[in-house]
Amino acid sequence: MKKLVIDIINKLNTPEISYADVRFTNTDDQTVYFEKGNLKHFGSDMDSMSLGIRVLVNGCWGFAGTTILTDASIEKTIKKAIANAKVGSRFRREPASFKKLKPVKASYTFAPKEDPFQMDDKFKIDYHEKIAKKLVGNEKIVYSYIYTVFYRQYKIFANTEGTFVDSFVYDTMPMMYVLASDGKETMCRTWPGHMNGRRGGFEVVRNVKMEENADKIIEEAIKLLDAPRIEEERADIIIGGGHLALQLHESVGHATEADRIFGKEISYAGKTFIKPAMLGTFEYGSKIVNIFSDSTNEGGMGFHLVDDEGTPGASVDIVKNGILLDQQTSQETAALLEVQPSSNMLASFADDIPLIRMTNFCLAPGKGSLGDLIKSTENGYYIDFTKTWSIDDNRNNFQFTTEIGWKIENGELKGIVKEPTYYGITPEFWAACNGICGPEEWEFHGTFHCGKGEPGQSMHLSHGVAPARFKNIVCNVKA
Amino acid sequence: MEFRNELVKICEQYPEFKFNFHYRNWETDFLRFYQSQINYNISKTSITLSTTMHKGKKSYSFSLKNPTNAKLLEKIEEVKMIIDKLPEDPDFIDLEDDLTKSKEKEKLNNVEKVSLDKKIDILKKLAKVVEPFNFKIYGTFICNYKILYIINSNGVNKREINSPIFLEVKAVSNKNEVTVLETYGGENFNTFDVERFTKDLSAKVEAATGEIVDVEPGEYEVVLAPRCVGDYLMYLESSMTAHSLDSKMSFFEGKLDKKVFPENITITDDPEHPDLINFDYNHDGHIYKKLPIIEKGVFKNFMVDNYYGRKLKMKKNGAEGAGLIMKTGNKTKEELIGSIKKGLYISSLHYMNFINRKETSVTGLTRDGTFLIEDGKLTKVVNNLRFTEKISDIICGITDIENRSYTIPSSSNYGEFQIYSAKIPHVKVKGFKISSSTRTV
Incomplete structure (x- = not known):
């Protein structure tokens, strides 16, 4: 396939085409899914190969992708990409342009500790079945499931600037869920929560310790049925890592994607409240808030040598000491903002067009353990495990509900509360951050399901976070 | 059509299994625009076969891109080695057995019918209409064409064609980003009334110019x-x-x-x-x-x-x-x-x-x-x-x-x-x- 990619890029190296890139991906995935203790789905999509060609002609992008890799289909795909750009340029007022980058030639392979695609299928089934059976033991648990998705992708990238990179990575996403009912209402608990994707192989499944936590989530789901709700109008809240990853994702990650500034995502994902003039001056959060995009950290699913337009992986400060400094950019939007491209252009598969996507989007750690943070909180709530998420078109007003919360009184965790729901306005919320746990609590959380673009793409990405505290947050919203 | 017949033959060839096939041939032409100009144009094609093989109450699913008979037979042999080792799903009873057929109408391929040039002509017109209000247009103009065959071992052998057109236009104020939306969706482009669409969009834009x-x-x-x-x-x-x-x-x-x-x-x-x-x-x-x-x-x-x-x-x-x-x-x-x-x-x-x-x-x-x-x-x-x-x-x-x-x-x-x-x-x-x-x- 390397030869095929090189042959295509050579064909595209013509004076008429000011830039072109070609990608090939070969993706495998496998899913084990038990529902109510029974295997409901076991299956795989192996050798899903696709090819994508993106060209810039007369300042307009054209793209064509296919999973049909015959000579005739590839020829048609090349022609279609060029025609899409040429015809499109009839309705392109401001030509896209950017500086040439230095070519990169490199190769990367991630080696999982336990390769799920080399393991015995029976072992994986038995492993999950044992836990699935534990989830159905209690009569108040009316529904349950457990699944793991295993994924690996080989990618070749080449562009007309001379970059040629191939990579091979493994990601894994395990999850279990229980629903408790007392006949009147239902309450759920998940483990390890919705930010459950990680770079790695079967070791990821072992690391999240689902079997060890099965009884705990059953007990908590049942207790939630009789638990009170938060009654205070406002309270200090400590947000656990799994949910804080999503808070960061929605209210900072998506808000700082530069394509939104220029309206390129208005039709589906939305806009952003950020304007170019805010860079360097806007107070996004309190002074302890430091947020960065880092595609150089191999521990996260957002690691890469180059992004899908050849920009080398980079670590970029987005918010430094509370001030908004930069954006996640493509080459085109970086040129418009007069900043360096941040290496955030990615596509899920080769037949998808690259978009500005989060990679490893992280909140820098502060100091101390979670225990220390709770101890230093006189009154408030410790909340975790996302249940509901929603944020507006401009990424300004968000509202989240978590599955569970624990009341904090005089620095100690007391009883649980059900469906804690809080809302906020993005910069006011991050300005209220007055405590972030230290490196010992900082870890990667992640998802396979960050949706963006049309046709929609689901991206694998990670968030490095440690639990953090926010003061005086509105937290008694009820339907 | 040829491969559809192969799938029927495979159902007969392996009576110890029950097969459920979804064989899809899909293409799209996808135009995205912003600030009253093209963002990018995308064309995509794919052929996919999604298969579930059942043996009693045991099952295994797999998907093949650009499938051939040889690839499918090879995969079936692989599954034969796995399926007996899997636990049963006690809730599974049987595959679909409703053999009732619809008219299975032929449909025009709108990817071919509604060309990129035609789309651009429409968008230029819409951009011009909102311009005096200091608005620009943003959105998507999509045509899909999909042929889906659903075939199973109970004799289901059906075909469905869809070729929807989807136009979503957001007019956004250059002054304050107030946004309004107008959409069209259907399978017969003759029902798209550009004059009506333009009139409805401009009425919304006018209403959005207030305080x-x-x-x-x-x-x-x-x-x-x-x-x-x-x-x-x-x-x-x-x-x-x-x-x-x-x-x-x-x-x-x-x-x-x-x-x-x-x-x-x-x-x-x-x-x-x-x-x-x-x-x-x-x-x-x-x-x-x-x-x-x-x-x-x-x-x-x-x-x-x-x-x-x-x-x-x-x-x-x-x-x-x-x-x-x-x-x-x-x-x-x-x-x-x-x-x-x-x-x-x-x-x-x-x-x-x-x-x-x-x-x-x-x-x-x-x-x-x-x-x-x-x-x-x-x-x-x-x-x-x-x-x-x-x-x-x-x-x-x-x-x-x-x-x-x-x-x-x-x-x-x-x-x-x-x-x-x-x-x-x-x-x-x-x-x-x-x-x-x-x-x-």
Whole structure:
């Protein structure tokens, strides 16, 4: 396939085409899914190969992708990409342009500790079945499931600037869920929560310790049925890592994607409240808030040598000491903002067009353990495990509900509360951050399901976070 | 066609297994525009075979891109080595056995019919219309073409063709980013009336040039545009499936044939309605026909597929909610708005999510044009607002319904960008709960 990619890029190296890139991906995935203790789905999509060609002609992008890799289909795909750009340029007022980058030639392979695609299928089934059976033991648990998705992708990238990179990575996403009912209402608990994707192989499944936590989530789901709700109008809240990853994702990650500034995502994902003039001056959060995009950290699913337009992986400060400094950019939007491209252009598969996507989007750690943070909180709530998420078109007003919360009184965790729901306005919320746990609590959380673009793409990405505290947050919203 | 026959042969060749095949040939032409110019044009093609092999109550699923007979046979041999080792699913009884066929109409390939040049001509015209108001157009113009074959070992051998067109135009103010939305969806491009589309879009733009205000959280009398009602019904639909009943997450559990909503609410699922994007079969290959869902407020039917129908001993009906139609009322849109002294007109919703599915509690936001109604008239633009509310309460709060309904397209966005449509009127709702403002438009 390397030869095929090189042959295509050579064909595209013509004076008429000011830039072109070609990608090939070969993706495998496998899913084990038990529902109510029974295997409901076991299956795989192996050798899903696709090819994508993106060209810039007369300042307009054209793209064509296919999973049909015959000579005739590839020829048609090349022609279609060029025609899409040429015809499109009839309705392109401001030509896209950017500086040439230095070519990169490199190769990367991630080696999982336990390769799920080399393991015995029976072992994986038995492993999950044992836990699935534990989830159905209690009569108040009316529904349950457990699944793991295993994924690996080989990618070749080449562009007309001379970059040629191939990579091979493994990601894994395990999850279990229980629903408790007392006949009147239902309450759920998940483990390890919705930010459950990680770079790695079967070791990821072992690391999240689902079997060890099965009884705990059953007990908590049942207790939630009789638990009170938060009654205070406002309270200090400590947000656990799994949910804080999503808070960061929605209210900072998506808000700082530069394509939104220029309206390129208005039709589906939305806009952003950020304007170019805010860079360097806007107070996004309190002074302890430091947020960065880092595609150089191999521990996260957002690691890469180059992004899908050849920009080398980079670590970029987005918010430094509370001030908004930069954006996640493509080459085109970086040129418009007069900043360096941040290496955030990615596509899920080769037949998808690259978009500005989060990679490893992280909140820098502060100091101390979670225990220390709770101890230093006189009154408030410790909340975790996302249940509901929603944020507006401009990424300004968000509202989240978590599955569970624990009341904090005089620095100690007391009883649980059900469906804690809080809302906020993005910069006011991050300005209220007055405590972030230290490196010992900082870890990667992640998802396979960050949706963006049309046709929609689901991206694998990670968030490095440690639990953090926010003061005086509105937290008694009820339907 | 040739490969379809191969799949039938394979069902016969391996009688010890039951096969369920979905063989899809899909293409799309996808234009995205922003600031009244092209963002990019995408063309995609794919051929996929999704297969589930059953041996008794054991099963294994796999998918092949660009499949050939040799690749499929090789995979079957692999599965034969695995399948006996798998645990059984005691709830699996049999594959779909409904052999009823629809007319399986031929459909024009709109990817070919609606060329990129034609799309650009339309967009140029729309851009020109909003320009005097200091607005630009943003959005998508999509044509898909899909041929799906559903074949199984019980003799199901069916074909469905879809070729939807989806045009979504947002006009956005250069001055303050106030946004309005106009859409078209259908399979027959001759029904696209560019003059009407232009007129409707410019009327919305004109209404969006007013002063922007904020409103306090609280309960409001609102007029919901058809798109909003469609969105609420789509979320509620997740409670109408046999699967939701089985997973104890259905609001309608124990409510069959009971009055759940006011008498003015009648909802039907009609995948053959001439104003909608049509579907012949559900995902199992069961014939998909008109089905009453709510009749005069009474919940009449769950949407029952093969697996959960057999498991729960419910009659399969093939319904999927891909053609929801809400019965019209007797008021004009102007009368609905005109009867409100102080309230809101909500054009569109954004980022809605369940807080508790069984209770139908959701939170979400307004988008693409929220307006203040004062003394029966739209007077000002309102910042986008957050609602936190039970969908069942919203429907119970419907006091009046418009006497006309509109075709509202929507997309599943992911995978093959399937496009659906619904036919919905405006409604007036009392006591609609606004929980906060976004302070932005």
